[in-house]
Amino acid sequence: MTTSTNLPGHPQVPNLAEVPGSILGRESAVTKVLLRRSAAARRARYSTIKIWVGAICAGVVVIPVVLAGVLPLPDPIVGALSESSLPPFSAGHLLGTDPNGRDLLSRILHGGQTSLVIGFLAIFVSGLFGIVAGAAAGYFGGWVDTIISRLLEAQMALPLLLMLLLVVALFGPSIPVITLVIAFAQWPEPARITRALVLVEREKPYVAAARVLGLPKFSILSRHVVPNILQQVLVVVLLLLAQAVLLESALSFLGAGVQRPYPTWGGIISDGRELFVTGKPWLVTVPGLAIALLVVGVNLVGDGLRDRVRRAKGDQT
Amino acid sequence: MLKYVLKRVGQTILTAFLAVATVFVLLRMAPGDPAANYAPPNPSSEQLEAIRQQFGLDQPVPVQFWTFLQHLFQGDVGTSFFFKRPALDVVLERLPYTITLAVAAIIVTSAVAIPLGVWMARRSNTAPELGANIGTIAGQSMPDFWIGFVLLILFAVNLHWFAPSGFDSAASIILPTVTIAILQIALISRLVRREMVVNLASPYLTVARSRGVSERALTWRYAFSNAALPVVTALGTRFAAMLNGVVIVEVVFNWPGVGELVVNALKQRDFPLIQATVLVTVLLALVVQLIVDLLYPLMDPRVRLGEASS
Numbered sequence: 001m002t003t004s005t006n007l008p009g010h011p012q013v014p015n016l017a018e019v020p021g022s023i024l025g026r027e028s029a030v031t032k033v034l035l036r037r038s039a040a041a042r043r044a045r046y047s048t049i050k051i052w053v054g055a056i057c058a059g060v061v062v063i064p065v066v067l068a069g070v071l072p073l074p075d076p077i078v079g080a081l082s083e084s085s086l087p088p089f090s091a092g093h094l095l096g097t098d099p100n101g102r103d104l105l106s107r108i109l110h111g112g113q114t115s116l117v118i119g120f121l122a123i124f125v126s127g128l129f130g131i132v133a134g135a136a137a138g139y140f141g142g143w144v145d146t147i148i149s150r151l152l153e154a155q156m157a158l159p160l161l162l163m164l165l166l167v168v169a170l171f172g173p174s175i176p177v178i179t180l181v182i183a184f185a186q187w188p189e190p191a192r193i194t195r196a197l198v199l200v201e202r203e204k205p206y207v208a209a210a211r212v213l214g215l216p217k218f219s220i221l222s223r224h225v226v227p228n229i230l231q232q233v234l235v236v237v238l239l240l241l242a243q244a245v246l247l248e249s250a251l252s253f254l255g256a257g258v259q260r261p262y263p264t265w266g267g268i269i270s271d272g273r274e275l276f277v278t279g280k281p282w283l284v285t286v287p288g289l290a291i292a293l294l295v296v297g298v299n300l301v302g303d304g305l306r307d308r309v310r311r312a313k314g315d316q317t
Numbered sequence: 318m319l320k321y322v323l324k325r326v327g328q329t330i331l332t333a334f335l336a337v338a339t340v341f342v343l344l345r346m347a348p349g350d351p352a353a354n355y356a357p358p359n360p361s362s363e364q365l366e367a368i369r370q371q372f373g374l375d376q377p378v379p380v381q382f383w384t385f386l387q388h389l390f391q392g393d394v395g396t397s398f399f400f401k402r403p404a405l406d407v408v409l410e411r412l413p414y415t416i417t418l419a420v421a422a423i424i425v426t427s428a429v430a431i432p433l434g435v436w437m438a439r440r441s442n443t444a445p446e447l448g449a450n451i452g453t454i455a456g457q458s459m460p461d462f463w464i465g466f467v468l469l470i471l472f473a474v475n476l477h478w479f480a481p482s483g484f485d486s487a488a489s490i491i492l493p494t495v496t497i498a499i500l501q502i503a504l505i506s507r508l509v510r511r512e513m514v515v516n517l518a519s520p521y522l523t524v525a526r527s528r529g530v531s532e533r534a535l536t537w538r539y540a541f542s543n544a545a546l547p548v549v550t551a552l553g554t555r556f557a558a559m560l561n562g563v564v565i566v567e568v569v570f571n572w573p574g575v576g577e578l579v580v581n582a583l584k585q586r587d588f589p590l591i592q593a594t595v596l597v598t599v600l601l602a603l604v605v606q607l608i609v610d611l612l613y614p615l616m617d618p619r620v621r622l623g624e625a626s627s
Contacts, residue, residue, distance in 0.1 A: 042442040042443075043442050046442065046447050046450075049447065050447075050450075050451070053451070154332065154335065158336050158339070158599075159336065159340075159561045159595055159598060159599060161564055162340070162579060162583075162591075162595065163339070163340070163343070165580075165583060166340065166343045166344065166347060166583070167343065169348070169349070169583070170346055170347040170348070242458060246458075246460055249460050250460060250461075250462065250565055253460075253462050253565065254564070254580065266460070266462075269460075269462065269466065273466060273569075281470045281474070284466045284467070284470065285466075285467060285470065288459070288460060288463030288466070288467065291459075291460050291463065292455070292459045292460070292463070295458035295459070296454060296455050299454045299457065299458050300451065300454055303450075303454060
């Protein structure tokens with residue numbers, strides 16, 4: 001993507017425009033300004049902007065959440081009743097406190113740890129399962145494809161949120177259960193993408209070459225096909241992290257999250273819902289901002305990366 | 318064509334049956350005794366046993382399911398534990414509220430998302446489009462219950478423009494509709510943009526432009542009529558999903574729809590009411606999906622359903 005005629009790292013290449021008598025001895029009509037304004041260069045620049053803005057948004061939330069145990073914060077579970085319902089920017093409580101006198105910043109950061117652990121575990125499980133199922137369906141076809149495709153369709157028709165609430169009620173709202181429930185809700189997306197990509201990939205010459213060389217089907221799939229599509233699938237899995245955080249907060253909000261007194265983002269907002277009417281809106285707005293910032297950040301990074309991966313693959317849009 | 322419709326109707330019934338059966342079994346496996354919720358305070362074990370017998374919960378689960386199916390074929394979905402009335406009637410009373418909300422949300426979504434998406438496609442790779450693009454990403458990144466609360470804090474608590482919750486006047490529908498529409502606009506406008514970019518860059522458009530067709534006609538008559546099919550499909554799917562319950566938004570605004578109904582029924586372990594809600598909403602969502610699929614050949618003459626299915 002370099003616009004310079006002197007390629008960096010190749011200083012010995014003579015600039016043809018300066019060679020006397022050369023047919024290129026006139027200014028090219030394609031100026032650097034035009035190149036910089038071209039659609040391709042713009043797209044590259046905008047995807048970089050998206051990735052940076054996204055990384056900053058996500059970092060602002062993720063870094064303090066990871067450091068929550070180290071930072072000098074008040075206890076997130078036990079509060080002092082003498083300090084109940086302080087507004088933001090009070091002494092010692094940057095974001096204020098809830099009616100139980102618990103520090104809101106501390107609760108948001110500790111709650112974020114739960115949300116992030118659940119989110120990462122969930123996309124790991126759903127990504128792994130989705131890629132394996134999608135690759136098998138796309139590569140082997142036949143009855144494998146039929147079963148997996150039918151499963152994907154059947155799940156679309158189910159009232160998903162209700163099912164998730166029921167399963168959490170059934171097995172108890174522990175971190176493994178909530179993680180698996182979210183992974184179950186999410187596996188169709190990576191599976192569908194992987195299947196579609198593998199369907200295209202398996203018709204390419206290198207797969208035929210590997211088959212002629214006598215490689216077993218499984219090795220072709222795992223060592224040649226999957227590595228070629230992994231980049232595109234992983235971007236989709238990264239975008240699922242945003243969905244996982246949102247879904248976890250929605251489950252917490254409906255009471256199917258990690259139980260009180262342990263803070264979760266959805267739980268903090270749910271606790272604040274009766275209180276904003278009485279003039280304590282920060283208990284609702286601030287934790288939601290944390291979720292929104294993180295999810296916007298992840299979505300922007302994922303979207304920017306997707307633009308890049310697509311461009312690298314050379315197809316449009 | 319007829320064969321296709323029959324096949325799809327069969328699939329619809331099978332899927333709805335599957336959904337209800339799954340919920341039926343999950344409900345009976347879940348901990349918590351429904352009888353305890355409907356007995357007088359400090360009930361004796363005889364009282365609890367009597368209530369279980371009255372609800373039919375003393376039978377083994379397969380027997381309960383068989384009884385449920387027999388009643389279902391006679392058009393009886395069961396009696397709500399809580400309301401002591403036929404569960405179907407309770408659901409059908411609440412259904413118009415959910416449908417109204419879903420229709421309002423889908424109208425607002427289409428009215429905003431389609432022009433926005435077309436604009437983004439035409440201004441592709443410019444600074445204003447980057448802004449709109451980031452805006453749509455932000456729109457799909459906020460938790461819907463949080464958007465609802467922020468709107469309530471702004472417009473109900475501080476400005477007193479609307480009643481804080483429930484359904485008292487026609488204006489009550491505005492805030493829940495906006496809450497749903499923000500996410501849907503973000504998703505649909507990005508889809509419109511994607512489809513339009515492909516069509517605007519395709520050769521048939523260049524040919525039409527070289528014949529002197531105006532830009533407005535190129536955008537709407539040529540490119541958009543080709544981009545419309547996936548968009549209508551997506552709108553149909555979104556609408557169907559909303560009928561399955563805009564659960565969270567209904568809970569936030571105390572909207573008396575089926576989503577709010579089913580969350581309360583779940584808390585009260587009102588098994589027949591949950592089953593009836595699942596049956597009705599899943600069937601309705603599947604029927605909407607079926608109608609959208611049947612509209613395909615009307616919108617796009619290239620699609621022939623009978624051939625596609627055989």
